[in-house]
Amino acid sequence: MLKPISHRKRTLRDVAKAAGVSLSTASNALNGVGRVNAETSERINRIAQEIGFRPNALARSLQSKRSSTIGMLTNDTYGRLTLPMGAGVSEVLVDQGVSVFLCATNNDPRLAQLHLQALLDKQVDGIIFTATRLDLEQPRELLALPIPVIYAFAEGPPGSVSFVPDDEHGARLAMERLRKSGCSRILHITGPKDYLAARLRAAAFCNFAEACREPMFGDWSEEWGHEAIARLVSDGDQLPDGIFCGNDEIARGVIDALRDRGILVPRDISVVGFDNWEVISRQTRPPLTTVDMGLMELGRQAGLAMLSITRGEAIEPGTRRLPCRLVERLSTANKANEY
């Protein structure tokens, strides 16, 4: 009867035995540290390769106190924000062998606590905290964590390290684009006033609009876009020649509502959105000129920062506002009265 081939995982011990050396020598050779003869080292590496040895990250981490693992805590379940950011984070970390635990808290504090505890127990090297809005509720526990924390998308408490899109810059891009279209009576239709992002964009709007018409706060939906236009028309005021919308959904609603009334975009009114959520911005008619927050890049930056921190490099606390990018499509006129 044949002895069955052992499917047990190969350990360092197997390598050492096969190479006829001690554990320490094998370890040194594989890691390129310590003093080990070049030929011996080469032999050990070759053998490790041959028998398919892969070091057990658990054992390694236990020893080194670095798990090469980080946690990402988010409250955004349906994830148009989290996934691009997560992909960015992952992208810059995977080459360093760092993996990311993704934890969706679904805005449930109990769940958040559970996840957080699991992450700490698993000795993650750091946590990236991201939320659609952080300006209201602040999870107390996160403030006193024994490991580095980085905030992404939403700003953390004072003294923390945060990466957020530069809403003001985004708003400026939008306004400049509208100006370029020759718009002089620009309107701002945006989301709820209790969103920091909405307030920031609105403030920037007021700075850049010559005569600042009161921004219209509502919610983030297409429906609100419709309603805003309806209100505008029924008020009988002079219509604007440019509209800067707080997000793409509102913009889509606005454009559709205008078309329903025979007002054409961009012939009569130019429209700029915010988010570049492609499923919307590409499919409005006409396709939407909009502001892209570069979420993936934001994720990359956060990931890189985390990498530095876990390597012990000091990092300046504070909020980094990452520039936005204007994506030109067809909802903005090329020049005043040309289209």
Next chain:
Amino acid sequence: MLKPISHRKRTLRDVAKAAGVSLSTASNALNGVGRVNAETSERINRIAQEIGFRPNALARSLQSKRSSTIGMLTNDTYGRLTLPMGAGVSEVLVDQGVSVFLCATNNDPRLAQLHLQALLDKQVDGIIFTATRLDLEQPRELLALPIPVIYAFAEGPPGSVSFVPDDEHGARLAMERLRKSGCSRILHITGPKDYLAARLRAAAFCNFAEACREPMFGDWSEEWGHEAIARLVSDGDQLPDGIFCGNDEIARGVIDALRDRGILVPRDISVVGFDNWEVISRQTRPPLTTVDMGLMELGRQAGLAMLSITRGEAIEPGTRRLPCRLVERLSTANKANEY
């Protein structure tokens, strides 16, 4: 000079010392195993609590050979599928202390390989593989993995464990709903023919339509919905009285294109979508009756299955087709000629 308070993590050793017992006794007491006096046990547990002891999961895993960690490999970066499923998986696992590594491969084989290796090195207990489509490319490595693999959303190779939405059931729900609206000339406008999901839904459509008009394959976009209607109208054939769309984006395009031509939904034609991607289905005018695949539930099921497997319980290989659910909104007539 005061000796600084040690911020070193509390270990089992600290507990044992504080309780004046040995490591083994402390361990036994905390885990409720072995023989240890009730009072002693209580004291140990109390002390552990007091000094805030939390066992190091790394050390525990090293010993137990179970990391309480699974990997989720996906190629869907912008994630309307992955995140709900991931949330479902997480939801059923977090209570068991199991965390999920999310790896976005972005359809890059090198990246997939990298992530996979990292997961294996980290001794994950299993891998959940999910992709928007698996019917074409099959990652070879996944077939011979030394740990359990579960496929979610897309079906795995023969002999594997898969959880997928029951496309046929979904299609039936859609068709039944259209029948209920009194539709007799039903059309199917769907995505590319090389998507298995498209073929399955189309086949079911043909089964349920009395006179099966050739399904119209295109792509998954709103634009294709517009184009399909344009084609239909220019052909001059009799228009259908019901349209079953392969996804919500197509449905939205269809509805908008019909409205542009003065054809009203649901007065003249009833429309049903597929996906219940709310940002679309809620915002079509009228809001879209559509088929929900229950992705979160699918994730839950996959998570539970993984739990069973890692506990050593055998699990029947094969594909589980999870039922869909019809979400009624306003794009379907209530009865023939009533609306």
Next chain:
DNA sequence: AACGCTTGAGAAATCGTTTTTGCAAGATCA
């Protein structure tokens, strides 16, 4: 009183690595 059984707890081995220390043998130097 001798034997066995149960209870309670400690000692030591183990998981798979890394890291520190020790120690021969050969090379270099005065």
Next chain:
DNA sequence: TGATCTTGCAAAAACGATTTCTCAAGCGTT
């Protein structure tokens, strides 16, 4: 020719838990 350095490697001690032995004390039985 000794004294000191370097080289190459092995032995052993971590890392923080779990688990398997071992063993003493207390108890009941004959």
